[in-house]
Amino acid sequence: MDIHIIPCLKDNYAYIVENKKTKNACVIDPSESAPIKDFLNKNKLNLKFILNTHHHADHVGGNLELKKEFNSKILGFEKDKERIPGIDIVLKNRQIWNFENSDVLIEHVPGHTSGHIFYYFKNEEAAFTGDTLFSFGCGRLFEGSYLEMVNSLKKIKSLPSKTKIFCGHEYTMSNLKFCIEIDKNNAELKKKYNQISNNIKNKLPSVPSDLSDEMNLNIFLKFDDYKFKKQLGFQDLNEVDFFKKIRDLKDNF
Template structure:
């Protein structure tokens, strides 16, 4: 049975995600921007939190960990490479480490770029990938610590997951990301359609996260840096893919 996924808005534009296995009762949360919304959701559903999974060290993803662990006694998992700047970890993770929730096992993927120690969690049976601030809805995270080449490698790895994979990213940035994407591909019909859907969802106050990998492949400019039309759009027809990605990222930073 697939894990149950719950998206929880936190702070101004962050998301946390609950993963629940009905058979065992085990429940994990991915990232903790703020404890109260997560505790409220757990209480509403009658679930007991057992595990806290951290993607990276930025405060808007971990500042609620201390209160949430104190309230629930949940075990905290995070990257071994970032242990010095994360809340105290019960389990330290590396590339290829596994996390088990009920009968399902997820795998840790190193996704440097936004930060050097950023990790993602992939649960293939449920078709879920928790990418936080690496691959985002129609975007990717700023390069605060990594290089363009590192982020391009990260995105290329994530792009190779099954296209039906549900991408659980960390922020409600979709509308602004689409505005930028349209500046590069104004005639992309999938992007135009996505823009309409996202605008309607935001008018209703509905999250636009998660998305699907197939949707990202069709509309996310950062996954499309290898395509001839994207190289033409940024005037780098003879450049390598990583260089084109870096130019797209630089343009987004100025947008």
């Protein structure tokens, strides 16, 4: 299957997953309907399903119009069933859902919101992480605790290292600037910054990122890295307190 990146609103991304043989498709987090409809109609795709990672308006704004036009089914997590517009199929934690003979793992990852999930397409080795894990960053905590967010990020870290991370927003340059501010002497971070900066100048998206790069360079995932914590003088902080320290610094960056 092919994965298509659809820019929406100011800095959102929606994603269309297409079965090239059947021309059936699903969309993840359609914040608005117009760019999704344009792509589907241009490529003569049949939108079977609408997948939401969480209930925020900039991830579900296109739900109802797309459902009406394409007679699609809307999916979301059971804890968000009262908050996701037009929901038809209620998903459970650790459920395997099947799309076009591709198994999709559903994982509950509270923190950004209480009902947030990610979708891991096993055959495609692709994780759609919404606003939990960004490219070289992570989401703000609106409804969950720091402990919940750490445990949620651990779930993503446990995926195969070659997993492609498709996140909800184009925040990558800001996130990399913050990572470099904290991890000043990391040459790999600076190389990644220059590479992605060139991509964006050429109007290319920064996504997807590789989970292996996230594990290596994303400081929000280093809560269990004693050597890194010692480098910053935070070796006495446990995983949650270290993550809280970094998240609070980013909130004020």
